[in-house]
Amino acid sequence: MHIVKKLATFVAGLLVSASAFAAGGGNLLQSGVDLGDRASLQRGAQLYMNYCSGCHSLKYLRYSRIAEDLGLSEEEVMSNLNFTGAKFGEQIQVSLTPEHANQWFGKMPPDLSVISRVRGSDWLYTYLKSFYLDESRPLGWNNQLFPNASMPNPLWELQGLQHAEYGEPDKATGDRPVHGLKIAQPGKLDGPGFDQAVRDITTFLEYAGEPAALKRQSMGVWVILFLAAFTFLAYLLKIEYWRDVDKH
Template identity: 45%
Template sequence: MKHAILALALLLTPLAVMAAGGHGPKLEDANIDLKDQASLQRGAKYYVNYCQGCHSLKYMRYKRMAQDLGIPEDELRENLLFGDAAPTDMMTTALKPADGEAWFGTEIPDLTLVTRWRSPDWVYSYLKSYYVDDSRPYGVNNLVFPDVGMPHPFAHLQGVQAPVYAGGHGEEDGGHVIDVKLVEPGQLTPTEYDVMVRDLTNFLTYVGEPYKLERRQLGLYVLLFLGLMFILAFYMKREFWKDIH
């Protein structure tokens, strides 16, 4: 019995460590709101203008996105469609996988499900955590995703961030990066940049599960129905068994 308990404890220890968040930096709360249609529309604009050149949303159609987010078709065609793309097309990119591997050392990931296999908090924190690192190919690294292979897509908006080392010691002294600090302002203030990144994260969260709000509402209806049926079943049981008890 003691050996069985010990074996179970050893199996559960890694899970407990992961749940405690002992690995990697603490993620910031993205505080997304899928009911905020204006935020979702701004996020769609940021994705198309800054991300779609490399990253696709191959499971989402332009027309479906526009309908869900309340974007008229004329505005969709004018502001969110480029080249020969049509509203019925999937939101893909012209970048070939081979080019991505040649330029960045890896195939460029599709972002349709990024907030589901990472998390909205991860994406939000990642986009805020770039810092200068001359040892990297593009001169930047990331606190949330160390040794990142992607350049900072919003560097001109956020500005330049420097690493903050544990104990105040640099990497050459054995220190490790624990935070970042803004040393050169960008076109946006820190508050404005936070709002922009939150809008983009909000949009990517919607893309990962477009039916999320409907699913939650349907789940509420199901729970209310089950609660009502429980009450009816309870009183029917009392009525049927009253003579036996």
């Protein structure tokens, strides 16, 4: 029964990944996430806390865990990454109230603790780069990858103002498909700089979805070395045993 549950979970994960890929039209950008890049993780944590944590919580991650895994001191975390007054050992929550969330967005923004496990890092990277101005939307923004997303571009200050390049209207519906995006007003970062900022945030969210991955990867090398050494010793033992057998 346990194996069946694991198999069902694996199949469900494949289906979710397939649906996420389909939602992006199959045109997902490669994020280039590297969990071994501690500097990228630290920058991603800072960017997430400054631009995303006002609305999106990470309720399965604690400030103390970030400090331990990312090589930061308690003072650095509490001074630069904690904007809600939470204690060092508490989870990352938001100060946004459900009442204000319903008033501004129509619902409470989702927790992003495991968003990378659901959508994948390439989807997140592409999503954060795909916002464009759209006056028809309540908040004035839309997203090419995830149309009619009920949130503004949190990184517009860094990216600048992006406009859509539309194709010919659909004869049946009259909708104009978005064929491309173009920066109309530059932000604080140039193209490569913004790509790196988005990659850093994506890397941090990848880490937040499974913090144990950092230790698992570092331990994996030692496990492989142990297995190699054990295999060598087992081979020498086998030779010793069979030496006596061959004599008889």
